[in-house]
Amino acid sequence: xxxxxxxLREAAYALFEQQGYAATTVDQIAARAGVGRSTFFRAFGSxxxxxxxxxxxxxxxxxxxxxxxxxxxxxxxxxxTEAARIVLEHYxxxxxxxxxxxxxxxxxxxxxxxxxxxxxxxxxxxRDALRTWTGxxxxxxxxxxxxxxxxxxxxxxxxxxxLRGDLDDAGARAALDRALGLVLASVSAAVPPPGGExxxxxxxxxxxxxxxxxxxxxxxxxxxxxxxxxASPA
Numbered sequence: 001x002x003x004x005x006x007x008l009r010e011a012a013y014a015l016f017e018q019q020g021y022a023a024t025t026v027d028q029i030a031a032r033a034g035v036g037r038s039t040f041f042r043a044f045g046s047x048x049x050x051x052x053x054x055x056x057x058x059x060x061x062x063x064x065x066x067x068x069x070x071x072x073x074x075x076x077x078x079x080x081t082e083a084a085r086i087v088l089e090h091y092x093x094x095x096x097x098x099x100x101x102x103x104x105x106x107x108x109x110x111x112x113x114x115x116x117x118x119x120x121x122x123x124x125x126x127r128d129a130l131r132t133w134t135g136x137x138x139x140x141x142x143x144x145x146x147x148x149x150x151x152x153x154x155x156x157x158x159x160x161x162x163l164r165g166d167l168d169d170a171g172a173r174a175a176l177d178r179a180l181g182l183v184l185a186s187v188s189a190a191v192p193p194p195g196g197e198x199x200x201x202x203x204x205x206x207x208x209x210x211x212x213x214x215x216x217x218x219x220x221x222x223x224x225x226x227x228x229x230x231a232s233p234a
Contacts, residue, residue, distance in 0.1 A: 005043040005053065007033040012050040013100050021047075021108045051101055051111055055118065058090050062122070066129035076133030077184040080126060080147075081177075084155045087122070088176050091159060092169050102163040123152045147187050154179035 011032035015024040026047055030040040044050050062083050069079040091098045105111040126148035127141060134143040158179055162172040 004033070004035060004039060008035065008040055008043055009050055009053065009097070012047070013097070013104075016104055017100075021104060021111070048111070048114065051104065052114065052118075054090070058087065059121065059125070062086050063125055066125060069129050069132050076130060080130065080151055081180045081184070083126070083129075084151055084180060085173075085176065087155060088159060088162075088172060091162070092172065099163055099165075102160075119152060119156065123148050126151055143187075147183075150183045150187065151180065154183050 008029060012024065012029045015028055015032060024047070026040055027037055029047070029050070030037050033040075044053065065079060065083040065086060069076045094101075105115050123145075127144045128138075130144040130147050131138070131141055134141065134147070136142070136144050155176060158167070158172055158175045161167045161175065162169075167175055
């Protein structure tokens with residue numbers, strides 16, 4: 001079945017490029033791949049599933065990593081970063097197929113809507129997991145919502161640059177580390193320490209940014225923990 005699915009996917013993308021997504025039928029895809037209609041539906045539930053064949057499996061992998069998040073100062077940010085890397089690595093492994101999907105979804109509204117829905121799903125997944133870090137209950141989880149949105153936005157920004165060819169694989173990995181490092185350094189001070197203890201938590205993540213670039217973000221983040229009227233560090 002994996003070989004058949006790959007042939008069907010290759011045939012589908014070739015037809016999409018030639019005659020457009022809407023004009024391509026399941027029967028045409030099956031015929032081009034040299035299989036019957038029933039074989040197509042054993043591999044994919046619909047024509048749309050050819051475009052997003054591994055989505056559910058990818059979400060399950062991300063969810064499994066997020067389920068192991070701890071509430072400690074460093075474990076949650078590191079786990080969230082690793083979960084975001086799972087998604088990027090999946091796209092990097094797809095290579096040209098991912099880029100072909102990017103071109104296709106940019107021109108087909110229904111596919112674009114599915115991608116938007118997917119992004120919302122990832123943000124919800126991160127938000128629910130990050131409550132173990134922020135200590136917020138469902139429905140009153142502003143910090144978890146903001147952090148999750150920032151992580152997903154940072155990831156998608158880097159991914160789009162790679163899809164457009166602005167970054168190679170190594171550059172995309174470095175850019176994601178840098179982006180998530182800045183995001184999490186900026187928001188970590190807004191998360192109260194476990195047990196409501198006073199103090200400041202500093203999370204250190206690998207980043208390609210220089211010290212001069214990172215320090216202003218750290219100073220701004222740390223400033224949110226000081227009582228009103230306390231002078232900021234020079």
